[in-house]
Amino acid sequence: MLTFDAPTLLMVNAVFNCFGALVWLSLALVLRIAPRAAGAMAAAHLLLVPALLPIEVSEWSGWWSDLLKLLAMGLLTLGVRQLLRLRQTRLDIGLVGMGGIVVLLVQALADHALASLLPTAVTMTLLALLCCRDVLIGAAPGFRRLVTALMAAPFAALALVNMVRIAAALNLLPGGELMLQPRQQSALLAGLWLVLCLAMSTGLIAMVLQRLIARIEQLTRTDTLTGALNRRAFQEQLQLLQARRRRGHAYALLMIDVDHFKRINDQFGHAAGDAALQHLVAVLKGGIRDVDLLGRLGGEEFCLLLPDTRLNAATEVAERLRQRLHLAPLRWRDQQLPMTASFGLTTGQASDKDGSATLAAADAALYAAKRGGRDRVCIAEGPKP
Ligand SMILES: Nc1nc2c(ncn2[C@@H]2O[C@H](COP(=O)(O)OP(=O)(O)OP(=O)(O)O)[C@@H](O)[C@H]2O)c(=O)[nH]1
Numbered sequence: 001m002l003t004f005d006a007p008t009l010l011m012v013n014a015v016f017n018c019f020g021a022l023v024w025l026s027l028a029l030v031l032r033i034a035p036r037a038a039g040a041m042a043a044a045h046l047l048l049v050p051a052l053l054p055i056e057v058s059e060w061s062g063w064w065s066d067l068l069k070l071l072a073m074g075l076l077t078l079g080v081r082q083l084l085r086l087r088q089t090r091l092d093i094g095l096v097g098m099g100g101i102v103v104l105l106v107q108a109l110a111d112h113a114l115a116s117l118l119p120t121a122v123t124m125t126l127l128a129l130l131c132c133r134d135v136l137i138g139a140a141p142g143f144r145r146l147v148t149a150l151m152a153a154p155f156a157a158l159a160l161v162n163m164v165r166i167a168a169a170l171n172l173l174p175g176g177e178l179m180l181q182p183r184q185q186s187a188l189l190a191g192l193w194l195v196l197c198l199a200m201s202t203g204l205i206a207m208v209l210q211r212l213i214a215r216i217e218q219l220t221r222t223d224t225l226t227g228a229l230n231r232r233a234f235q236e237q238l239q240l241l242q243a244r245r246r247r248g249h250a251y252a253l254l255m256i257d258v259d260h261f262k263r264i265n266d267q268f269g270h271a272a273g274d275a276a277l278q279h280l281v282a283v284l285k286g287g288i289r290d291v292d293l294l295g296r297l298g299g300e301e302f303c304l305l306l307p308d309t310r311l312n313a314a315t316e317v318a319e320r321l322r323q324r325l326h327l328a329p330l331r332w333r334d335q336q337l338p339m340t341a342s343f344g345l346t347t348g349q350a351s352d353k354d355g356s357a358t359l360a361a362a363d364a365a366l367y368a369a370k371r372g373g374r375d376r377v378c379i380a381e382g383p384k385p
Helices: 006-030 035-052 063-083 091-109 117-138 145-169 176-180 187-221 231-246 261-268 270-285 311-327 356-371
Strands: 251-258 293-298 301-307 330-332 335-337 341-347 377-379
Touching: 006 035, 006 187, 035 063, 035 187, 063 091, 063 117, 063 187, 091 117, 117 145, 145 176, 145 187, 187 231, 231 251, 231 293, 231 301, 231 356, 251 261, 251 270, 251 311, 251 356, 261 270, 270 293, 270 301, 270 311, 270 330, 301 311, 311 341, 311 377, 341 356, 356 377
Parallel strands: 341 377
Antiparallel strands: 251 301, 251 341, 293 301, 330 335
């Protein structure tokens, strides 16, 4: 028959933490995913293991098992912040963690009754609250609010358990002695600890997976050379705007093609050509709004989608972009290479089914700009402001 006594639960937790350390180590060393954060997580899991082993209560329930716990929690808090890539100082974690450890050691040396309970519980509470806050503000936008809340919940629960322990230690909680028993003697605490460890790890692994998925998604949607949207992603966005167009929302489409690009390649080499494309994208991005979408259709041909923009405003944007590029030569090695582009402009028409007619109209306008002498903006025939 299964018995869920404290030593068994702690042993399960120890095995789980060893496994957790292995998983994080593999992420850090083999897969090179968030290596620093994963390294901190692996160390946190490993540090917890000795505190969970069924060694004599008197020997292990004291201050140094708590010291390991605090170190583990400090590393976990650091790992969470690194995993979430929050640009915050780590001073708060260092101060809380080191403060708790110093008080713990001073009390242990003074052989104080309940030597380690209060500093450990207070420090664990503060670190768990920091983790909780970091998850709430730093979880990727890809996560829905409920999922973010679920990931933060185990940290909030850990803070709550420790607050209850503090209240019990200060005799503020009737019947609170239950929460003060050494974990090796309390199946309740050992079980609680196991559930919290499992829940925290599951949430953190979900975060890593989300990060990976976001990275893969980004790779499949962007052009690696310039960082602009690739053709497929651009077509998707065009179709979305076209669907909105049928509901009455205007948009403009600008097709852009570098003038005499082949010459740059031929005279200065392919690397200079690549640098020219990156330069073009930097110049264009510097002159558009965050909501505008720049895509690379292929070669030196780019397309810009301007949501909620009518022809008059789009013409101004196109002219401004043309001038910006005209005035910003490419710096290649010790030379300045003049660069211009031709622009074909149109606006989305409600009669267009999937955006392809709009694209064709912009292409025709671009062709007219090339024929007209390049370095100019041409508006497709048909669209009126
Ligand atoms: N360096 C570099 N060159 C590319 C890339 N993609 C396409 N090209 C080159 O871009 C050049 C395009 O040349 P053309 O289509 O003749 O256009 P162009 O020289 O800009 O002439 P116009 O458009 O008429 O002004 C070709 O030589 C392609 O090899 C790329 O990713 N990097």
